[in-house]
Amino acid sequence: MDSAQNHKLPSPIHIVTSSTCAEFTHLLQSLRQSTVVGLDAEWKPRRSSQPDSSPFPPVTLLQIACQFQAEKSDEGPKSEVFLVDLLGVPLGDVYQPIKEMFESENIIKLGFRFKQDLVFLSHTFSTQGCEPGFDLVAPFLDITNIYFRLKSQNSAKRCSKDTKSLATVCEELLGISLSKELQCSDWSSRPLSEEQIQYAAADAFYLLEIFSVFQQNIVNKGECAASVSVGDDDHCRMMQSILTDFGDKIVLKESDKVPKNTNKKVKQRKSINGNKKENVEVCTEWQGPAPWELSVGGDGFPKFLCDVMIEGLAKHLRCVGIDAALPSSKKPEPRELLNQAYKEKRVLLTRDVNLLRYQYLAENQVYKVKSLLKNDQLVEVIETFKLSISEDQLMSRCTKCNGSFIQKPLTIEEAVEASKGFQVIPSCLFDKNLEFWKCTTCHQLYWEGTQYRHAVDKFVSICKLKD
Ligand SMILES: [Zn+2]
Structure with a gap:
């Protein structure tokens, strides 16, 4: 199995950090040529409990993997990945090109549960003067649907519609393992690390790859009007056919653009x-x-x-x-x-x-x-x-630190010795012949006294361990 993080992507990655750089011009040009794009976005997450004026996290990076036909018709399609730094590029400069791409009939948009990204993205743009943000992505194909389509063909029984992560989908369809660790990194810090760049690009790029597997699958099965030869016209017809059968769109309603009331x-x-x-x-x-x-x-x-x-x-x-x-x-x-x-x-x-x-x-x-x-x-x-x-599981773990107890109980003498300096063992326990348990992690001592018995009774009752 291949780890995507250890290898550079087969496609060039362009980082667009301003609207005056060459990469920006390159992005606009690629968007005009593209027939399929893979989309993903990263943002700085926040907790709902944190008081903040903004209801949605600002999107800090938009990844666009573009696929277009090579100039020479005998070559296969080419792809390039653009990482659009939304903290660097003035949003007003990139708003129209992105909006046009989202709504262009000639570009198939691929995403993995992209509606959430779109809500955040739309909010990010509209709060910086780019009204009304984004409310339509069409034609759109959700990779999850493609995945289930491919899986249901390969197995006799219907596969479950459990939520799958993009990593799972990539692993199953492409045999590529995407590490999830960087998803938790800070996407608002600049410059992005090389790992973050590769990671972010991979998320958009592999959407194109999954789509290719899907296209190939359709060609092989002869499921659409186009036959096995994929010339320009056939290619167009195949795309049309895919859209007719699987095309979808994301429409953001006004209600999507306001945060859900968590109460x-x-x-x-x-x-x-x-x-x-x-x-x-x-x-x-x-x-x-x-x-x-x-x-x-x-x-x-x-x-x-x-x-x-x-x-x-x-x-x-x-x-x-x-x-x-x-x-x-x-x-x-x-x-x-x-x-x-x-x-x-x-x-x-x-x-x-x-x-x-x-x-x-x-x-x-x-x-x-x-x-x-x-x-x-x-x-x-x-x-x-x-x-x-079970009842013998009760009180078998340190409530202070979640540590486990040492295997063998201590005698009172051993317990007194072990408790020196940080815990006082009441002298009234000395003649009661009790067993003491020590936490392997924080060394806290527990004994089977009155408190212990009350606690056991309480949890026996809560967990209904006795009828
Ligand atoms: Zn402990």
Whole structure:
């Protein structure tokens, strides 16, 4: 398997940093020649909890992979990738060319769940004087639809319509592994690192590649009017035929251009109009599989990352023996959270519905907890993830740091020795012949005293371990 990050793309990458540079002229020229473009955008993510005047994150980079016919007709199509630095190029200079490309009947636009990008992009432009922003991308092909089309041809049973990340799609269709790590990098810092450049370009470029696989597939199957020979006319007819069968468009309505009120119940994937193409609302129901599941190469042990708002749930999960980490920083950015979840193969539990939008960074690794109270949250997580909790698992993990206990319990003498300097063991425990447990990570000592028994009783009751 090839790692896209370790290799340069086969297409040239042009970074457009101003409207006076040669690359800008080159971009305009390429847009005029293109028949197919792959689109992607990067932005600086923010938390909904942060007070800010702007409802959407500003898009800082627009990637456009252009494909056009070579001048000599015996060569195949050529492609080039443009990274348009929206922090450098005056938006007024690039607004019309982009808008024309979005709306041009002669250019097929490819994207991967591009509606979200378009909302942010439109907002970025319209707030800087480019009214009314962008409200139409047509003709448009969603790579997800192409993927499902290709998959359903190759397997007898209908493949599931689970959300797939672009990385998964690339891996399955092209055998190329796209690292997700850079998705979490800061896309507003300049200059972009070489890795960021390659990464950003790859996201747009491989849309063209996936489309090529699709075109080839159609030619092979003779599914459209064009036969196997792909001359200029045939090529046009094939494109027309693809558009007739698979063409779509993204239309932004006024309601799309205002932020969703997060206090309202989030629309659920299945409940609205049933039109999958239009429907890019985030799904709040857990779909799975979780990263620890054996079917996806996990070790079978559930692991969670609790967002800062639900630290109490983390402690509760630890009390019932479940591995529940907290974010590594106090005010984590969404991408940091997703990055941590991805690296540690955890499911991020959050109350912030906006984090679901970042699911594509770590597939099946975000769950929005619906319950408000800790005890209810615990039950919700146990039921949603079908966690098996047994009584001997209770209090088997350090509630302070999520660490595990040393295998063998300590005697009172050993415990007193171990506690010196940071923890006081009440002298009333000395004659009670108790067992002490030490956390391997933070060395906190726990013992099976009254508090312990109360806690066990409490969790036996919450988790309904006894009928
Ligand atoms: Zn500990």
